[in-house]
Amino acid sequence: MTPRLVEVRKNVLKKNDELARRLRERFAEAGVFVVSLVSSPGAGKTALLERMLRDLGARARVAALVGDLATENDAARLARSGAPVRQIVTGTVCHLEAQMVAAALEGWQPDHLNYLFIENVGNLVCPASYDLGENLRMVLLSVTEGEDKPLKYPAIFYTSDVAVVTKWDLAEAVEFDWETARRNILAARPDMRIARVSAKTGEGVLELLALLASGRRA
Amino acid sequence: MTPRLVEVRKNVLKKNDELARRLRERFAEAGVFVVSLVSSPGAGKTALLERMLRDLGARARVAALVGDLATENDAARLARSGAPVRQIVTGTVCHLEAQMVAAALEGWQPDHLNYLFIENVGNLVCPASYDLGENLRMVLLSVTEGEDKPLKYPAIFYTSDVAVVTKWDLAEAVEFDWETARRNILAARPDMRIARVSAKTGEGVLELLALLASGRRA
DSSP: OOHHHHHHHHHHHHHHHHHHHHHHHHHHHHTOEEEEEEOSTTSSHHHHHHHHHHHHHTTSOEEEEEEESSOSHHHHHHHTTSSOEEEEEOTTOSSOOHHHHHHHHTTOOGGGOSEEEEEOOSOSSGGGGOOOSOSEEEEEEEGGGOTTHHHHSHHHHHTOSEEEEEOGGGTTTTTOOHHHHHHHHHHHOTTOEEEEOOTTTOTTHHHHHHHHHHHHHO | OOHHHHHHHHHHHHHHHHHHHHHHHHHHHHTOEEEEEEOSTTSSHHHHHHHHHHHHHTTSOEEEEEEESSOSHHHHHHHTTSSOEEEEEOTTOSSOOHHHHHHHHTTOOGGGOSEEEEEOOSOSSGGGGOOOSOSEEEEEEEGGGOTTHHHHSHHHHHTOSEEEEEOGGGTTTTTOOHHHHHHHHHHHOTTOEEEEOOTTTOTTHHHHHHHHHHHHHO
């Protein structure tokens, strides 16, 4: 990037961080635990979120914001869970920003919620730099993507709190090497919590929800 | 984005386009056909490229540039094909730019080549805006990512000439809906050429190479 672009980008990031801090305070006052999801396109964010909204929805008040460049398909899909869902259409912007979250929340009452999920645009690069005010960032890695992604996209793994290995039902078919993946995730962030799930079969989803619940109580 | 960031970005893109045009002229003079590959992380760019370098390498002079945020793993992997390969490490930059391609080519003699492949950073958003001087842009979509990606990431599909559906060997296991995928690809770009390949079994690779060869002769 040109030096001028770097400089302007720094200011944008600084503003974003300030707004994210205010959002985080607002969430804390309201008692809502905010979880963001980041991953490659097609790693299964929406499928996992659909599962979590359905399973959590019976016991807690949940809602979701979902980001995409185009289409409102994901919001329609997630709304089937019965949870309130809003779509953020970013146009050409490759990530969500705190101001988009703030705008999407207008008119909502987050103090009625226990959990708010924010699904980012499918992208393992750009979302790393933008704090959204979330309490916990979850990075998804599907077994079909290969074990090397944490080494190739270190920033997004480093800035996440939980790594979720998805599509576990396909692990055998693609000869996924769990030990190598685990080692690569821990190379990016040594204290990362790691979960394995299949949104298709439901395997591991309860354990992941328990992990979120313990984060919420902490 | 803020208006000022948009303005600076416009200038960056304009400079990139000028440099890309000069690169394209240089490639034409040298008689090298340049193919770029874009996709999500883990869609199989490197696996397909490894196959193509090996299969093409017996009949043509081929080389590759490969972009990643971090690690030189892909260059090492591709070098096993025997073709000359150079890694471009982008740091935090989410896409390749024409100047990175120009810098990576320094000291190389592209006029000794028939094909030059450029593997972009795994990202379905940012690379769409950056012309690299290539003759043909290939967007990969793996069957495990789902059929909806062309609708959600329209710009990268619209700016590509060929869509390659990868990991075809897994299509049945993930219940991939070919007709829906095809319809979505053509919604993004009605004249898109579409190929189906499995780098694992080799299915469809020859047909894809034939498609490249016809592009080169055109």
